[in-house]
Amino acid sequence: MRHTILARRYAKALFSLGKQEEKTEEYSEKLGAIAGLFQDEQVGVQDALVNPLYPLDVRQQVMAKIAETVQADTMLSGFLTLVVDKNRAAILPDIADELRIMTDKDRNISHGTVISAVALTKTLLAKVQATLEKLTGTQVILTTEVDPSIIGGIIAKVGDLVLDGSIKTQLNGLKESIKGRE
Secondary structure (H helix, E strand, O other): OOOHHHHHHHHHHHHHHHHHHOOHHHHHHHHHHHHHHHHOOOOOHHHHHHOOOOOHHHHHHHHHHHHHHOOOOHHHHHHHHHHHHOOOHHHHHHHHHHHHHHHHHHOOEEEEEEEEOOOOOHHHHHHHHHHHHHHHOOEEEEEEEEOHHHOOOEEEEEOOEEEEOOHHHHHHHHHHHHHHHO
16 A cells, blocks of 8 residues: 555655755665565565564664765754654655656656657667657657557657657547547
8 A cells, every 4th residue: 555645745754855955866866766665575574674573773774874875964863763753664666756856846857758669779768768858848758668559650748748749649530530420
């Protein structure tokens, strides 16, 4: 279960602290690295920080070691300790996601996806990126996906903006208009 409202509150607090110290990007990167440790089940970080069978002082020591490993400053270390003290370590990945979103918004960066039937060349991808940046007014960081089922063309998604120029959609539209005439 995702705790996005709670994660957003913690992220907002850390973002405010980072803004005062002019370290929002640094905090976002370091928290993202810590969240990455949660994904690796072999390391067992999530279990060490979340499992109530471990005493609080042991969980605090684990978090202090993690903070030391990522070279967190006193402000970020204090934040991480607070998260463990309040038994909120389970939502650290969500906090990291929310903090990244806030940091990107502050830096005027949007993330988007381009779906195409075949892999796009770097030149064509750069043109698509430039067009999306012009439309959104932000710097756009794109990820690409290949989906042969769209037959041809591309589908570009940036935030709420979806530009669907796929042949599959055009054929479906044509099919519906022909059905409407009958």
